[in-house]
Amino acid sequence: MLRAGHSLRFTPTETDELRKLGIGVGGARTQDDLDQALAQWAGTLAEERPELLEKIAVAMAQAKGASLPVRLTRVR
Template sequence: MDSPHMLRAGHSLRFTPTEIEEFRRLGLDVDGTRTQDDLGQALARWAGTLAGERPELLDKIAFAMAKAKGTSLPARLTRVR
């Protein structure tokens, strides 16, 4: 039975089918992602798509992530559209 969480072994990653489907619902394709670099590339593509299609949503995500970490947004993300 698959674990409910991503598995890591050194630099390798493995996602469960449930995790792959959850990511897919967000528009993020992690099927075939096997390394941290693969995941980084998938996230960069996803962020690039969001920036082009829904920049306000990407701004909200960035703000929520910064707030959760207790950090400030970079100056380029604090501008008013």
């Protein structure tokens, strides 16, 4: 990813790699565009594969040395 001020550009290889993960960054030109693409991807994962999203969150937290908040449960 290349940054020039507030603009972003992805190489074709980066775009293809992210597309394989289900993240569409082809139209992302700013940080806000990238944030929206990642939020949409996380929302889809939360609906379709919540266990996978949780594994990703745990791995990211461990890599940063952070702890995750207590897991919330939904009461019906």
